[in-house]
Amino acid sequence: MSQILIKKLVKKYGQNQVVHGIDLEIKPKEFVVLVGPSGCGKSTTLRMIAGLEEISSGEIQIGNKVVNNLAPKDRNIAMVFQNYALYPHMSVRENLSFALQLQKMDRKDIDRRVRQAAEILGLMDLLERRPGQLSGGQRQRVAMGRAIVRNTPVFLFDEPLSNLDAKLRNQMRTEIKKLHMRMGTTIVYVTHDQVEAMTLADRIVVMKDGYIQQIGSPLEIYRNPANAFVAGFIGSPPTNLIEISGQIIGMRPEHIRLEAEGLSNPVGYQAQVEVLEPLGGETLVHTLVLNQKVIVKCEGLAPVRPSQVIQIYIDKENQRFFDKTSGKALNYN
Amino acid sequence: MVERTPILDFFSYAFLVLGIVVVGFPIYYCLVAATLPLSEVLKYPMPLIPGEKLLENIRAAVEKGHLETQLWNSFLMALGITVGKISVSIISAFAIVYFNFRIRMLAFWMIFMTLMLPVEIRILPTYEVAANLFSPFKSLFRIFNLEFGLDFSLLNTYSGLILPLVASATATFLFRQFFLTLPEELCEASKMDGATPMQFFWKIVFPLSKTNIAALFVIVFVTGWNQYLWPLLVTTEPSMDTIIVGVQHLIPKADQVPQWNVAMAGALVAMVPPIMVVLLMQRWFVKGLVEHEK
Ligand SMILES: Nc1ncnc2c1ncn2[C@@H]1O[C@H](COP(=O)(O)OP(=O)(O)OP(=O)(O)O)[C@@H](O)[C@H]1O
Numbered sequence: 226m227s228q229i230l231i232k233k234l235v236k237k238y239g240q241n242q243v244v245h246g247i248d249l250e251i252k253p254k255e256f257v258v259l260v261g262p263s264g265c266g267k268s269t270t271l272r273m274i275a276g277l278e279e280i281s282s283g284e285i286q287i288g289n290k291v292v293n294n295l296a297p298k299d300r301n302i303a304m305v306f307q308n309y310a311l312y313p314h315m316s317v318r319e320n321l322s323f324a325l326q327l328q329k330m331d332r333k334d335i336d337r338r339v340r341q342a343a344e345i346l347g348l349m350d351l352l353e354r355r356p357g358q359l360s361g362g363q364r365q366r367v368a369m370g371r372a373i374v375r376n377t378p379v380f381l382f383d384e385p386l387s388n389l390d391a392k393l394r395n396q397m398r399t400e401i402k403k404l405h406m407r408m409g410t411t412i413v414y415v416t417h418d419q420v421e422a423m424t425l426a427d428r429i430v431v432m433k434d435g436y437i438q439q440i441g442s443p444l445e446i447y448r449n450p451a452n453a454f455v456a457g458f459i460g461s462p463p464t465n466l467i468e469i470s471g472q473i474i475g476m477r478p479e480h481i482r483l484e485a486e487g488l489s490n491p492v493g494y495q496a497q498v499e500v501l502e503p504l505g506g507e508t509l510v511h512t513l514v515l516n517q518k519v520i521v522k523c524e525g526l527a528p529v530r531p532s533q534v535i536q537i538y539i540d541k542e543n544q545r546f547f548d549k550t551s552g553k554a555l556n557y558n
Numbered sequence: 559m560v561e562r563t564p565i566l567d568f569f570s571y572a573f574l575v576l577g578i579v580v581v582g583f584p585i586y587y588c589l590v591a592a593t594l595p596l597s598e599v600l601k602y603p604m605p606l607i608p609g610e611k612l613l614e615n616i617r618a619a620v621e622k623g624h625l626e627t628q629l630w631n632s633f634l635m636a637l638g639i640t641v642g643k644i645s646v647s648i649i650s651a652f653a654i655v656y657f658n659f660r661i662r663m664l665a666f667w668m669i670f671m672t673l674m675l676p677v678e679i680r681i682l683p684t685y686e687v688a689a690n691l692f693s694p695f696k697s698l699f700r701i702f703n704l705e706f707g708l709d710f711s712l713l714n715t716y717s718g719l720i721l722p723l724v725a726s727a728t729a730t731f732l733f734r735q736f737f738l739t740l741p742e743e744l745c746e747a748s749k750m751d752g753a754t755p756m757q758f759f760w761k762i763v764f765p766l767s768k769t770n771i772a773a774l775f776v777i778v779f780v781t782g783w784n785q786y787l788w789p790l791l792v793t794t795e796p797s798m799d800t801i802i803v804g805v806q807h808l809i810p811k812a813d814q815v816p817q818w819n820v821a822m823a824g825a826l827v828a829m830v831p832p833i834m835v836v837l838l839m840q841r842w843f844v845k846g847l848v849e850h851e852k
């Protein structure tokens with residue numbers, strides 16, 4: 226049984242095809258994150274699920290019903306927009322009850338649902354305010370509240386945190402996670418922030434140029450990237466990709482050491498130190514290996530100096546190999 | 559910004575005061591003339607100190623010119639034009655901005671082009687149509703040597719006064735520009751919330767346009783009130799005269815006693831309603847002109 230089923234989904238703007246026949250199955254209560262660089266078609270895909278964008282070809286099912294030709298309101302989904310899209314002339318309470326009023330729901334039921342949502346999101350004291358009188362984080366909560374009151378089985382989020390500052394973003398990220406655990410809704414979440422993707426997702430869908438590159442749990446994607454693009458996209462700092470004798474080797478910065486000790490099966494490379502970036506608890510050592518950039522993440526302070534030539538080591542099983550032309554992982558099945 | 563420019567300030571204020579005097583003096587002159595008895599108003603030069611005959615002059619003007627009917631006519635006409643203009647243009651702008659129909663750009667450009675045609679240029683054909691609503695059909699039928707028997711005249715009716723002035727490219731354009739500043743997500747969010755297009759219009763677009771509507775209301779009401787040429791053409795019965803046309807009847811003709819005091823009192827009466835509208839709506843009006851709600 227699937228909550229959302231996408232088959233050969235295509236989107237064209239005129240002659241320009243931006244989503245190239247993607248397939249995706251999302252199970253009930255799953256938290257799926259679409260991630261990828263800017264312009265890769267994440268929003269377009271989400272908006273086709275929402276019904277805000279027409280489908281050029283292919284099929285979308287929600288709750289086992291084909292929804293290709295259904296209006297957004299008949300798809301039983303709610304959406305949270307990047308810039309919140311709150312109705313500026315309505316109070317928080319009116320914003321939250323708008324959809325329910327349109328459904329001609331009972332006053333009492335509306336009040337109850339609004340109160341529930343406001344309690345979950347800590348908006349009780351703000352119900353009579355206008356969006357213009359709220360902070361960014363509070364607006365974000367109202368936007369989520371508008372989805373919660375509708376009690377739909379599916380929520381769609383399009384980069385909901387990208388307008389917040391770093392601290393608030395971390396805080397709201399945890400709240401979204403808690404919300405998901407509490408409400409048990411299916412969530413499709415678009416972001417280009419891979420930290421958000423890693424921390425929130427049950428499954429991550431990595432996209433590039435309108436194609437799906439890989440679908441998998443955060444750990445699967447971290448451990449076994451299907452191709453060089455995914456390896457380079459996920460992780461922070463991202464996987465080092467260097468070309469040695471016709472192969473691309475991927476090495477995560479956190480797997481590389483400055484000494485061979487403690488590694489069961491070390492492989493060594495000669496590297497020249499360029500820059501040190503001490504972050505307090507750890508240090509990023511930027512080096513050049515065969516004139517290609519390699520970042521090493523060490524704990525504490527790194528005992529090296531710029532322009533020093535050193536040896537770096539990595540466990541053999543932590544290396545990933547990719548085909549030079551196709552970029553496909555060689556040891557991936 | 560803190561700026562200290564005493565000389566510039568002085569000239570700015572000097573120009574401002576000069577402007578006020580230039581604009582204000584004729585009004586003051588009219589006000590004074592309306593308060594003087596006939597003997598004083600005919601003196602040369604006319605005294606610039608107000609007299610005490612204001613109420614008498616106003617009473618004389620109202621009696622002589624039947625101003626009460628005319629005030630009512632003007633009020634109905636201005637209100638009709640205002641409500642009509644705003645409703646038609648807001649709904650056209652809504653259609654042009656939010657619906658993707660085939661002739662959308664054509665419709666927009668046609669409306670935009672009529673901006674360049676003032677009422678006076680199309681006044682003759684408009685009169686033809688007002689005199690007989692079916693005259694376009696008549697002409698069409700005549701091409702095929704047929705007779706179209708129906709006649710329906712709008713002359714000497716309120717509809718005749720109002721309808722031709724209702725369509726407005728300017729107002730449509732203003733609303734369009736305003737709608738384009740509203741975030742697109744507002745429309746999408748309302749779609750997700752299950753609003754139909756007309757619910758989106760009434761519950762979101764319309765309330766957000768309130769200040770613009772108020773500003774437009776004032777401007778359109780005042781221009782509507784001040785219409786002269788069209789009411790003069792389309793009404794012939796005195797009972798349908800508007801006050802702007804009526805005031806003109808108060809102006810002394812060659813062989814009459816030159817009762818300028820009464821004429822000026824009539825002009826004052828004609829000025830009051832638009833001023834009232836401006837004063838009453840001022841708060842909204844200014845807000846709509848300068849403020850952009852987030
Ligand atoms: N209305 C449109 N008309 C034409 N092309 C469009 C339209 N909307 C999006 N595109 C194109 O479709 C592609 C995918 O856009 P989309 O908005 O889905 O990207 P995205 O992955 O959400 O990127 P971002 O992270 O920047 O939001 C882009 O190349 C974009 O230029």
Ligand SMILES: [Mg+2]
Binds near residue numbers: 267268269
């Ligand atoms: Mg996007």
